[in-house]
Amino acid sequence: MRRARLQALAILVAGVTLFGCQSNPSRPDESSTVQPGYQPALNSDEAGLWLVMDKSEKELKTSGSLITDARANAYLQEVICLLDSDICTDVRVYLVRIPHFNASMAPNGVMQVWSGLLLRAENEAQLAYILGHEIAHYRYQHSLQMFRQTKTTANILAPFQIVTQAGGIGYAGSLAQVAAVGTLLKFSRDHEREADDGGFDMLVAAGYDPHEAAKVWEGLLKEKDALDEDQPMLFFSTHPPSAERVDTLKQRAQATPEPESGWRTGTEKYNEIVDPLRFGLWRDELRLRRFDATQLLLDRAMDAGRSVPETKFFQAELYSTRAEDDDRAKAESAYRDCLKQADAPSEAYRELAMIYMKSGREQQAVPLFETYLERQPDAFDQSMVKAYIQRINSGEK
Amino acid sequence: MKRIWAGLLLLLSGCSTYTLVDPGQVAVCDLYSVKPGIQWSEINKGDVRLWTVNGAELESIRFISGIHEGVPIMDITNEKQETSFRPDMSESELVDAIVDAFSLSGAQRVQAKNLRPTPFGSMDGFRFELEFMNEDGLKKNGAVIGTIVDESLYLIIYTGASIHYFPKYAQEFETIVNSIRIKKGG
Numbered sequence: 341m342r343r344a345r346l347q348a349l350a351i352l353v354a355g356v357t358l359f360g361c362q363s364n365p366s367r368p369d370e371s372s373t374v375q376p377g378y379q380p381a382l383n384s385d386e387a388g389l390w391l392v393m394d395k396s397e398k399e400l401k402t403s404g405s406l407i408t409d410a411r412a413n414a415y416l417q418e419v420i421c422l423l424d425s426d427i428c429t430d431v432r433v434y435l436v437r438i439p440h441f442n443a444s445m446a447p448n449g450v451m452q453v454w455s456g457l458l459l460r461a462e463n464e465a466q467l468a469y470i471l472g473h474e475i476a477h478y479r480y481q482h483s484l485q486m487f488r489q490t491k492t493t494a495n496i497l498a499p500f501q502i503v504t505q506a507g508g509i510g511y512a513g514s515l516a517q518v519a520a521v522g523t524l525l526k527f528s529r530d531h532e533r534e535a536d537d538g539g540f541d542m543l544v545a546a547g548y549d550p551h552e553a554a555k556v557w558e559g560l561l562k563e564k565d566a567l568d569e570d571q572p573m574l575f576f577s578t579h580p581p582s583a584e585r586v587d588t589l590k591q592r593a594q595a596t597p598e599p600e601s602g603w604r605t606g607t608e609k610y611n612e613i614v615d616p617l618r619f620g621l622w623r624d625e626l627r628l629r630r631f632d633a634t635q636l637l638l639d640r641a642m643d644a645g646r647s648v649p650e651t652k653f654f655q656a657e658l659y660s661t662r663a664e665d666d667d668r669a670k671a672e673s674a675y676r677d678c679l680k681q682a683d684a685p686s687e688a689y690r691e692l693a694m695i696y697m698k699s700g701r702e703q704q705a706v707p708l709f710e711t712y713l714e715r716q717p718d719a720f721d722q723s724m725v726k727a728y729i730q731r732i733n734s735g736e737k
Numbered sequence: 738m739k740r741i742w743a744g745l746l747l748l749l750s751g752c753s754t755y756t757l758v759d760p761g762q763v764a765v766c767d768l769y770s771v772k773p774g775i776q777w778s779e780i781n782k783g784d785v786r787l788w789t790v791n792g793a794e795l796e797s798i799r800f801i802s803g804i805h806e807g808v809p810i811m812d813i814t815n816e817k818q819e820t821s822f823r824p825d826m827s828e829s830e831l832v833d834a835i836v837d838a839f840s841l842s843g844a845q846r847v848q849a850k851n852l853r854p855t856p857f858g859s860m861d862g863f864r865f866e867l868e869f870m871n872e873d874g875l876k877k878n879g880a881v882i883g884t885i886v887d888e889s890l891y892l893i894i895y896t897g898a899s900i901h902y903f904p905k906y907a908q909e910f911e912t913i914v915n916s917i918r919i920k921k922g923g
Contacts, residue, residue, distance in 0.1 A: 399873070402873065402874040403845070403872065403873070403874055404844075404845030404846050404869075404870030404871070404872070404873075404874045405845050405872075437845070437846075624840075627837050627840060627841065629819075629820075661820070663823065690829065694827050694829065694830075697827075698825055698827070720848075720849055720850050720851060720852055720865070721828070721829055721832070721852035721853075721865075723851065723852065723853035723854065724828050724829070724852045724853055724854060724863065727853075727854045
């Protein structure tokens with residue numbers, strides 16, 4: 341624990357020395373950051389803020405939106421502890437099923453990680469960079485500083501609503517606002533630079549490949565470009581993106597000497613934890629009906645060779661859901677392609693069968709329906725599928 | 738779900754008020770009528786009629802009638818995100834669209850169960866059950882029955898809090914469903 345902290349400090353000093361020109365000269369030193377076990381004075385404005393946050397946390401705990409997968413939750417906590425062992429017991433992380441990219445950390449130590457982040461991060465190093473970025477906001481008390489710049493709680497909540505609504509995440513409902521309370525307001529450029537630097541330092545100290553940090557922002561910027569103007573990303577509402585920060589992170593990564601043991605990306609472990617959730621993550625992503633952005637994510641997953649049968653299945657699902665122009669033909673081709681994979685999802689059999697049935701190729705549909713039922717005997721729609729088979733076999737239309 | 742109903746009721750309150758629906762034959766739309774066994778309070782807007790006894794958040798039956806091609810199936814949230822109806826949609830696709838609409842409106846862990854063919858009056862229809870939670874973690878149940886007639890979609894959606902309210906009116910929902918009578922020429 342102490343060693344990791346010393347490493348972080350050493351790299352931080354090295355970073356400031358190497359990048360004095362790019363880093364914020366007024367960056368807080370270790371002594372002015374939140375220390376382990378920190379509690380605000382009871383008569384302080386900060387204590388009032390904590391009360392609001394504690395209430396939000398109670399709502400979060402009973403929310404039906406939490407992903408309760410024990411391994412995934414333990415994994416997030418583990419990564420946080422790798423990044424900052426001193427305060428990791430003060431951080432309470434919640435994995436929330438909202439398909440947007442977002443992570444936030446409230447001043448009382450509540451961290452929200454939205455499921456959309458897990459779909460977009462390509463490995464543990466990328467996840468760690470974002471978590472480190474949020475921990476740095478917490479350590480430097482950026483939210484508190486923003487709070488103090490705002491006169492009243494009522495004033496502060498109004499922009500949250502604007503931010504969350506502008507973020508196009510009515511879907512997320514009150515949880516978005518809880519998350520927005522976590523980040524309070526759009527962080528200033530200085531705060532963002534500090535959090536970028538802090539997150540980067542923690543990433544390096546924990547032995548992760550620092551080149552992954554810039555990739556996170558690059559991926560998000562590409563996704564932003566693929567979205568319509570009326571579909572802004574919440575994370576960008578509070579963390580303004582810029583090419584400058586990507587360049588800075590790239591320069592810092594290039595200038596960071598690789599340890600003898602080499603960098604690690606933690607890809608294998610990341611996939612081991614996230615793969616069991618991935619089907620649901622894709623399903624939720626598709627539900628947003630942001631097809632261009634989803635296509636970008638599918639292309640990225642395909643390029644990375646990640647969960648190929650599943651990725652191919654959701655490529656077909658995208659065509660099928662969008663249902664424009666020649667999407668039906670594309671969907672048919674994509675389902676066929678998916679079914680060439682050994683571990684194709686059972687649903688692919690049903691969906692291709694449905695396409696056959698709708699296009700007058702009923703006899704071709706039957707064996708696919710039967711395979712679907714064999715592979716998924718407890719399917720929620722088994723009675724319906726059996727009825728389709730019966731209808732086809734009896735020659736009914 | 739709270740937002741669905743809050744929004745819906747807000748919209749409705751601007752132009753409508755609750756009226757009482759007495760037991761007996763009630764024409765729901767041009768296609769069919771039903772025969773409730775108890776008195777309900779009704780509020781309606783366009784193609785949607787909502788019946789409740791204790792308040793829509795506790796239990797309600799929604800009759801969604803005559804949805805044409807290109808119209809959002811439930812029309813309860815951001816239109817751009819909702820799946821629009823297509824007459825060639827399979828029952829599974831309709832289930833997905835309805836589950837999506839519930840999820841988009843804030844319901845959590847929405848699960849469809851036991852999709853099956855069922856009569857809708859004298860027509861062929863489908864039915865499935867729902868389990869979900871509202872944003873506050875309140876468990877809810879639902880039952881959906883529907884049919885496509887003349888390229889238009891008709892749905893009857895019963896939802897209620899799992900504790901007390903859903904089971905209390907479940908038999909009444911069955912009474913209503915079993916009483917569907919397709920009008921002549923429908």
